Amino acid sequence: MTELVVIRHAETAWNAAKRIQGQQDIPLSQRGRLMATGWTVPQDLRRHRWLSSTLWRAKETAHLLGHPEATPLAALNEMHWGAWEGETLTDLRARHGAAMAENEARGLDFRPEGGESPRRLQMRLRPLLARLAETRQPSVAVAHRGVIRALYCLASGWDMTGRAPVEFDRESLHRFVLSGGGTLAILRLNERMRP
Template structure:
């Protein structure tokens, strides 16, 4: 049976706004992110969601809790966390490039087996991350055959799902955007993800209009 998946990136954080790498550091939503999460909740109010699942990092969890409201439970899954970047975490992109030029170059060149230096946590390669999060998505889909589920995760997780669903190689440059609080629709059947729609953000644009008025 086919599972329908709404895959959602968390709302904005203060670190998103200044291009500071988060990884596994547990940063909450900023005020804009909370507004985005509320707009997302309104947009999904009529969706027949049988389960709401989130990364256990609070930026994803807070977004999912807005969608769930007071009457539904959010299930948490560490497999849906963002990629772990080791010592890069907490640094501005510009500072990573200056401090770790060779490692930054390998990352930007999409060396999918390169592993950033360890910091407080041991980093993972893009290949390791890809298998970790796509396996996590698949496991939830298998648990809910014929149903519709919402998974709230991170930009990197959504990128991996997009690549898996479209057959895009891991080495190829990312030529698509992954926007905060966007809705991205997939199906899962016979062990495979398929992309139905990408980057729904009309609910956020309406929020901006409401704020102006």
């Protein structure tokens, strides 16, 4: 069994405005930088290998947590929201009405216009999970909300339909364990990083 710990990047101006970032390379806001510098990473993670998405908000968060050496991997990038990046869900729901509701009801097969589905994101993550399981080196990944939700779905079997069984706290880390072939299981969710 190999531990995989996932941390969501700190806040950006687009997060505060509830705008969908997707793969837009938005930096942390000043508030986000202060947020990340206030987080305390548990001592047991100091010897883990550190990874991050290639997007600046994740790389900067890893740096502020004391890990500028974190390896950037495109597999950890946020779900691509295509033409909807920069929009808000409220505006999209108002503009697309019933079509948006039907799309959202598809769960893992929800697909933004010109973007990728959560299921496609999972497919992007699976080879990385298999490699991490094979190397057996505990790792911390600084990534994104969509990545955390996709991993949770792989571990729990939730298909993203209906209300989410768990809310992921922004200032928490989430512990998973990997077994043979990259099979994922939940160890502990929402472990707070603030004292």
